[in-house]
Amino acid sequence: MHSLPLQFSSERIELAAAANRLAALGYVTSHGGNLSTRATENIVLITPTKVEKRKITPDDICFVDMDGQTLYAPEHLKPTSEAPFHLRVFEKRKDIRGVVHAHPPILTGFAIAGLDFLARPVLPEPVIEIGPMILVPYAQPGSDALARMFDAALRKSNGFLMENHGALMINEEGPGRALDLLEMMECAAQSVLVALQLNGLKSLSDKDVSDLEHVMRIRGLPMPGEAGVNQSLRDAFQ
Secondary structure, eight states, X not given: OTTGGGSOHHHHHHHHHHHHHHHHTTSOOTTOOEEEEEOSSSEEEEOBTTOOGGGOOGGGOEEEETTSOEEEOOTTOOBOTTHHHHHHHHHHOTTOXXXXXXXXXXXXXXXXXXXXXXXXXXXXXXXXXXXXXXXXXXXXXTSHHHHHHTTTTTTTOSEEEETTTEEEEEESSXXXXXXXXXXXXXXXXXXXXXXXXXXXXXOOOHHHHHHHHHHHHHHTOOOSSSTTTOSSHHHHTO
């Protein structure tokens, strides 16, 4: 127990850096948002509650087990109250190492409006790097009900809109890469919003999506979501 803070130094540095960058991007305000990374099969590193993301340091990172028990928290700190849905992601998606939950303004706008435009294939890069941004129904933040809301969609994609709440990005490489992809998706959301204000939204055709799958094979990119769930890129967007 006492040796835990001395472990996983690179993971704690990565998580704190991602938290700082999340704040710098303006994707969270005050104490909002939370990030985590899988350190071992049973240990998850997660950001503390009530600490501004711009101020988080590696020494502030908390350790929880897959049952939600706090293994370590710095003095006067405790893990985010939204740990349940982070742990649900890690339980259901054994391939995932990083989870980032935030409130990017435009993505969150789509989540509040309950619109599924971002679940359509619109821009090539988000299509092959993330998959559809699937809308997850609202549940009380920090609740077990919110954690369970992800079950129906979690294996299908790596990006999610949380209705009336925000966005979630997950990634097999870690929280830093998950944040890269969240930034990509927020930029895509801005472009979609502009398109809707102009002449409407035009999705990529089925042939376009099939052609992108060929690009993915050349680049060695996996299908969105959990391995084996989507047999083709078109499957992901159905």
